[in-house]
Amino acid sequence: MKHLATFLTGAVFGLGIAISGMANPAKVVNFFDVAGAWDPSLAFVMGGALIVTAIGYRLVWRRTRPVWAPTFDLPQSRRIDLPLVGGSALFGVGWGIAGFCPGGALPALGTLEPAVLLFTLALIGGMLIARALMLVAARRAPAAEPNRSLT
Secondary structure, three states, X not given: OHHHXXXXXXXXXXHHHHHHOOOOHHHHHHHHOOOOOOOOHHHHHHHHHHHHHHHHHHHHOOOOOOOOOOOOOOOOOOOOEHHHHHHHHHHHHHXXXXXXXXXXXXXXXXXXXXXXXXXXXXXXXXXXXXXXXXXXXXXXXXXXXXXXEOO
């Protein structure tokens, strides 16, 4: 049942991305082109998503535990550090340049457009490189890592 719920959630997300046109990278790039062919539709899609998320969180936090897990799986750290800020900046710049984020690119794979396939391959390659770099850094890190917090 858990896998079915996961599949349905992903299917609804992908359908929403496709219906809203956000699988088209030109829509995203045009959102950032405020001096040219500006397209505000991304703001409406994000606003709708925020409303649904806010309602969902209010409903979920009323529960004592998740439906298919013994506890809620929440981040243990609230630290804003260099990897978090750097990764967020890299994601934003890449999204603005390519017009794709992983969530929009995966439903667009069905189009078999070369740009989508190239982006997805680059995404997977970047994830593998990042994982390898994190493993190397973990092996080299001293027992007590200095605090690189930005807060």
